[in-house]
Amino acid sequence: MVAADSEGPKDPGxxxxxxxxSIPLQGSAAALCNNLSVLQLPTRNLTHFGVVHGPSTQLxxxxxxxxxxxxxxxxxxxxxGVSPPLITQVHWCILPFRVLLVLTSHQGIQIYESDxxxxxxxxxxxxxxxxxxxxxxxxxxxxxxxxxxxxxxSGRVLVFDIPAKGPNIVLCEELAxxxxxxxxxxxxxAQGQDCVADVVTADDxxxxxxxRSGPEFKLLTSIPGFxxxxxxxxxxxxxxxxxxxxxQVHLYEASTGTLHIQINAHARAICALDLAPEVGKLLxxxxxxxxxxxxxxxxxxxGNIEVEHCHGECVPDTQVCGAxxxxxxxxxxxxxxxxLAEILRFRSV
Amino acid sequence: MPLRTLPLLFLNxxxxxxxxxxxxxxxxNIPGDKARKDAWTEVDRKRVLNDIISTxxxxxxxxxxxxxxxxxxxxxxxxxxxxxxxxxxxxLNQASMDKLYDLMTMAFKYQVLLSPRPKDVLxxxxxxLDAIKEFIxxxxxxxxxxxxxxxxxxxxxxxxxxxxxxxxxxxxxIFFQDLHIRVSIFLKDKVQNSNGRFVLPVSGPVPWxxxxxxxxxxxxxxxxxxxxxxxxxxxxxxxxxxEGSFELYGDRVLKLGTNMYSVNRPxxxxxxxxxxxxxxxTEESIAPNPLAKEELDFLARLMGxxxxxxxxxxxxxxQLNLFTTDEEEEQAALTRPEELSYEVINxxxxxxxxxxxxxxxxxxxxxxxxxxxxxxxxxxxxxxMMDEL
Numbered sequence: 078m079v080a081a082d083s084e085g086p087k088d089p090g091x092x093x094x095x096x097x098x099s100i101p102l103q104g105s106a107a108a109l110c111n112n113l114s115v116l117q118l119p120t121r122n123l124t125h126f127g128v129v130h131g132p133s134t135q136l137x138x139x140x141x142x143x144x145x146x147x148x149x150x151x152x153x154x155x156x157x158g159v160s161p162p163l164i165t166q167v168h169w170c171i172l173p174f175r176v177l178l179v180l181t182s183h184q185g186i187q188i189y190e191s192d193x194x195x196x197x198x199x200x201x202x203x204x205x206x207x208x209x210x211x212x213x214x215x216x217x218x219x220x221x222x223x224x225x226x227x228x229x230x231s232g233r234v235l236v237f238d239i240p241a242k243g244p245n246i247v248l249c250e251e252l253a254x255x256x257x258x259x260x261x262x263x264x265x266x267a268q269g270q271d272c273v274a275d276v277v278t279a280d281d282x283x284x285x286x287x288x289r290s291g292p293e294f295k296l297l298t299s300i301p302g303f304x305x306x307x308x309x310x311x312x313x314x315x316x317x318x319x320x321x322x323x324x325q326v327h328l329y330e331a332s333t334g335t336l337h338i339q340i341n342a343h344a345r346a347i348c349a350l351d352l353a354p355e356v357g358k359l360l361x362x363x364x365x366x367x368x369x370x371x372x373x374x375x376x377x378x379x380g381n382i383e384v385e386h387c388h389g390e391c392v393p394d395t396q397v398c399g400a401x402x403x404x405x406x407x408x409x410x411x412x413x414x415x416x417l418a419e420i421l422r423f424r425s426v
Numbered sequence: 427m428p429l430r431t432l433p434l435l436f437l438n439x440x441x442x443x444x445x446x447x448x449x450x451x452x453x454x455n456i457p458g459d460k461a462r463k464d465a466w467t468e469v470d471r472k473r474v475l476n477d478i479i480s481t482x483x484x485x486x487x488x489x490x491x492x493x494x495x496x497x498x499x500x501x502x503x504x505x506x507x508x509x510x511x512x513x514x515x516x517x518l519n520q521a522s523m524d525k526l527y528d529l530m531t532m533a534f535k536y537q538v539l540l541s542p543r544p545k546d547v548l549x550x551x552x553x554x555l556d557a558i559k560e561f562i563x564x565x566x567x568x569x570x571x572x573x574x575x576x577x578x579x580x581x582x583x584x585x586x587x588x589x590x591x592x593x594x595x596x597x598x599x600i601f602f603q604d605l606h607i608r609v610s611i612f613l614k615d616k617v618q619n620s621n622g623r624f625v626l627p628v629s630g631p632v633p634w635x636x637x638x639x640x641x642x643x644x645x646x647x648x649x650x651x652x653x654x655x656x657x658x659x660x661x662x663x664x665x666x667x668x669e670g671s672f673e674l675y676g677d678r679v680l681k682l683g684t685n686m687y688s689v690n691r692p693x694x695x696x697x698x699x700x701x702x703x704x705x706x707x708t709e710e711s712i713a714p715n716p717l718a719k720e721e722l723d724f725l726a727r728l729m730g731x732x733x734x735x736x737x738x739x740x741x742x743x744x745q746l747n748l749f750t751t752d753e754e755e756e757q758a759a760l761t762r763p764e765e766l767s768y769e770v771i772n773x774x775x776x777x778x779x780x781x782x783x784x785x786x787x788x789x790x791x792x793x794x795x796x797x798x799x800x801x802x803x804x805x806x807x808x809x810x811m812m813d814e815l
Contacts (some may be wrong), residue, residue, distance in 0.1 A: 108599035131600055163600065212428045212593065219691050232642050257589055281589025304590040304633070322544075322588055323636045330647075338644050341637040344628075345542070346592065365639075367660060384642060386657035394619065394626045396539065415539075416603060416623070 078356050094390055095426050097409075098143040099419040103150065104130035106398055108412040109165060110308035110348040111261055113399025113413045113420070116169040116191065124192070124403055126420055127169065127178070128413050132161040134180060135287065136193045143422055149193045152199075153182035163214075170220035174241040179225060181215035184277060186235070198237075198319070199242040202229065219262035221276050221290040226252075228259020234278050236294060254278065254286040255294050262289075263312040268294060268355040273297065274331040277317050279307040285319060287331055298334040309350040311359065316373055316382050318359050320347030326361050328382050337382040342369055349400045353407030358387070360410055362400035366392050368412060368423075428593045429494035430582065434551055435598060436491055437501070437575075438537065438683065440482050441554025442530040443507060444561060447516070448475060449687040450748060470515070473562045475742030476568060477514035483571040490727050492578060498602055522748040528607045529748075535602040536617065536624055537682040542666075544591035546680055547598070548583050549670045552576075553683030576674055584672060610687065629662035634669040 107129050116125035123146070125138045137148035153162040162183040169191060170177050176191040188198040215235075217228030225237045225246075238247045257280045265275040274297050276288040281300020289295045305322035311319075315330040319323050321414030324343035325343055329336055343363035351360040357373040370387040395414035403409040409424040451471040481487070504527055511518055511526065518526065535549045555576055562568045586594075606622030618624050632638055639659040646652050670679035773785075 105604055106604060108596050132604060240640065257587070258593075260589075281592070304588060306592055308592075322592060324632070324639060325637070333647075335647055336645055336649070337641065337647075340643075341639045341641045342659070344632045344636060344639050344659075344661055346544070365661065366628060369659070381644075382644070383644075386642070389658065389660040391628060391660050394623055396626060415599060416606075 091174055093426050094388060094410075094423040097422040097424050098135065099208040099421050100126065100139050100143050100411075102128055102130075102137075102418045102420060103135055103148065104133065105416050105418040107131045107163075108396065108398055108415040109166075111166060111399060113349065113401050113411060114166075114168045115401040115403055115405060115411060116171075117243050118332050119404075125169065126411065127167040128399065128420065129164045129167055131163055134164050134167045136167075136178070147173070151180060151187075151189070151193050152181065153174045153184055154187060154199060155184070165214050165216040168218035170218065170225050172220050172223055172225070172239055174223075175239070177220075177225065177239065179218045179227065181218060181227060183212065183214040187399075188237075190227070198246040200235070200237075200248065212371045214258070217259040217262045217278065218274070219264045221264040224290060226254075226262050226264075226276060226278070228262055228278060228280075230258045232256045232259060232280060234259060234262065251292060252278070252288065252294055252296075253389060254288075254299065255280040255282075255284060257281040257284070257391075260306055260308045261310045263317070264313050265314075266352065274315065275312070277312050277331070279310040279319060281306040283307045283321060285310065285317065285329070285334075287334060294378075297332070300329055300334045300336075306346075308346065308348055311350045311352045313352050313354060313357060313359075314318050314370070316375075317371070318350055318352075320350045320361055320363075324365065326350070326359075326362060326371075328384060330382065338384050340371075340384065343367060350400050351410070353402045353405055355405040356407055358385075358402070358407035359404055360400055360407070362397040362412060364396045364398075366395050366397060368392065368397065368400055368410070370407065370410075390423060395421075428590065428597050429496060430586075430590075431497050431594050431597045431601075433491050433579070433582070434547060434594065434772060435497065435534075435601065437482075437551055437579075438534045438547075438554055439503075439507065439530045440510065441558060442533045442549075442682070443511065443526060444478065444558060445685045445687050446526055446529055446748070447478070447511075447746070448561065448685075450746060451475075451516075454746065472564075474514040476565055478510060479558055479562050480565075480568045480571065481510060481513040483575050485571065485574070487574055488578065492582065497597065500601070516746050518746055518748070521581045522746065525748045529609060531602065531605060532607050532609050532612070535599075535605060536612065538595060538598045538602070539624055540626075540682055541595070541680075542631075543588070543635065544595040545586075545588060545671070546633070546682070547591070547595060548579070548672065549678045549680045550683035551579065551671070552670075553680065555691050556577075556678070557685050573674065580672065580674070581771075615686075628660070630664065631666045632663050634666045636666070638663045638665055664733070670740060705797065 109129055112129050114127040118124065122141060123138050125136065127134060127136050130131055132152060134151045135148060136151065138146050140146060153164050155161060164182045166178055166181045169384040170179055170181050178189040178191050178193055185199065185201040187196055189196050202215060212230060214230045215227055219226050219290045223239050227235045229235065234252035236247055236250040236252060238249040255278060259278060259280050261279045263277045273289055274287045276290050278286045278288070283305050285300040285307060287297045287299065289297055307319050307321050309320040310317065312331060317331050319327045319329065321327070324341065324345055324347060326342045326347065327336055327341040328338035342361050343365045345363050345365035347361055347363045349362040359371040359373055360368065361371065362368045368390045372385045372387050374383045375381065376383055392412055392414060395417055397412055398415050399413040401411055403411050409422065412421045448471070451474060507527060508523060511523065538547055541547050541550060555572060559569060559572050605629070608618060608622050612621065616625060639661065640656055642655040642657060643651055643655040668679060671677055677750035
């Protein structure tokens with residue numbers, strides 16, 4: 078295994094990572110982007126993992142040492158069609174008073190209680206103009222305050238208003254701004270901050286739209302693409318981190334949409350980005366088998382966005398399709414790979 | 427699921443099938459020994475390839491193929507190749523057909539996985555078509571058919587965005603998920619590990635349009651670059667030399683999809699040993715399939731466009747073996763894990779003459795002039811017949 082550390086790290090806390098015990102999966106991970114969701118439950122000493130296999134998704138919970146404790150499989154609701162619909166993404170949404178699990182597929186959107194035991198809401202995608210040329214699906218899931226935003230194949234982003242409890246979920250808005258399938262949605266992790274821009278949506282053309290959430294969402298600015306998809310996006314303290322199909326990570330100022338940093342990070346398409354919000358660490362994973370960890374910050378004098386490479390990890394012969402930090406300080410992370418029936422775990426030493 | 431994946435899947439798998447058949451036919455060619463009944467001559471080989479290629483690129487068949495539609499199950503697709511492989515005087519038994527299909531699928535899976543950009547799967551397809559054109563360069567009619575398909579590919583796929591190609595790539599990879607059959611030519615070339623997984627190199631040229639990793643560029647508010655920092659990315663990459671051509675003729679640059687078989691390299695597969703991954707594949711084959719009728723309709727439409735040449739005269743079908751010895755073949759049949767049997771829908775003549783006519787017609791025993799139109803009743807009849815066989 079190849080691990081590359083940058084020369085002379087400033088922060089003594091940044092160092093090497095080592096492989097920990099893998100968690101076996103019942104089915105291999107599908108070749109999708111953002112194909113790993115992690116729900117950290119430190120008070121219960123548990124971590125939940127969600128991985129899409131294809132027509133099914135596996136949820137499992139594990140103890141800190143990686144011992145799997147419980148697992149469950151969810152399927153997409155069957156609609157009209159030849160084969161069982163494929164799931165595109167699974168993601169836990171943390172809202173002020175509850176945690177919900179959202180599943181998107183080629184049929185629609187399913188929302189469950191956080192352990193996947195009860196489905197509380199089901200939204201079938203309306204075809205509108207039945208155009209047989211385009212595949213219909215939902216993809217891109219994020220929570221912002223008491224809203225859950227879900228992207229669709231047409232570029233529309235559906236905004237659901239979530240009550241503090243119960244199944245009375247309402248589709249309250251449809252955001253227009255994209256014309257190609259949505260890939261990912263990011264929201265500011267620190268709620269209650271004086272953030273104007275707190276939602277970013279990304280699509281297959283690489284276009285990013287920056288929004289302010291509220292009873293009515295407002296489009297603040299958009300950042301054009303440049304011919305490759307943006308499969309994954311993150312938002313942290315007014316910094317947008319976008320991963321692209323050409324292996325680059327760009328960092329933008331969310332309020333203005335200005336590009337400040339361009340990283341030639343990977344040799345293949347990026348498939349996942351994740352944030353450890355407590356320390357501003359960014360994780361990038363790509364189909365080139367590498368996972369890189371970066372430290373985001375702002376210069377105290379100018380307020381400009383800065384970045385530092387912390388660590389690179391090669392997962393041999395594995396086309397990575399999902400990666401997430403497993404703790405808020407970014408000292409551990411988990412990785413899924415196409416055709417791999419296990420979740421790989423890494424911890425810093 | 428992107429509805430434009432089937433033509434790419436079909437043409438590339440078909441291309442691999444032709445490479446393998448060509449290699450086996452050459453290997454079983456014993457020059458000067460025409461007295462032997464089982465010897466394949468050069469003339470026979472060309473005839474087999476011509477027959478298969480002209481069936482593959484038949485216009486009606488291509489029309490059906492190019493309609494936007496979902497990918498059907500592996501079972502349904504396998505049936506189409508069974509039919510295609512028998513579009514000539516050549517005959518393959520079950521074991522050889524299984525092995526052929528294993529080799530085809532693992533080869534294309536490798537090509538999709540290793541394609542640097544999602545759009546490069548189109549270059550892989552063009553590599554296959556370029557080679558197919560060389561097989562039939564002496565037959566202008568068939569050459570014209572292939573060129574027509576080439577043009578259609580350029581028309582349909584030439585303008586797709588990177589995002590749409592990414593979706594197609596993901597769909598193909600989902601189709602090939604959990605297939606880990608070890609192929610001896612891959613093992614020898616060290617492109618596949620002994621556990622059946624492909625080697626993903628971390629060196630070599632980056633895809634066209636990607637920069638070599640290792641650089642961080644910083645800009646100020648006015649878009650001016652103010653700083654450059656390098657970092658160690660861990661790989662050993664170099665810039666891409668040039669872009670492959672997407673025209674009818676041109677240097678594709680990419681080697682994936684070119685013929686990797688030569689006469690001297692034996693074509694073998696090893697069945698992947700007991701692997702937990704087989705568990706997920708069994709799920710597909712034993713789960714009840716309530717939509718089998720739609721799949722059969724698809725097969726009927728697709729193969730309705732296949733004009734299978736009826737063998738002229740009383741010549742028997744020539745047997746082709748994908749194994750080097752009969753013992754090896756028997757051994758493979760015995761040790762082939764249950765889960766990997768493809769459960770091909772084997773459609774043969776039944777006693778009932780009236781019901782048989784419709785079925786044998788779609789199976790291409792006779793030349794098709796009209797597309798069969800299916801009412802619900804006929805579809806149900808078809809299904810009932812399947813169950814009886």
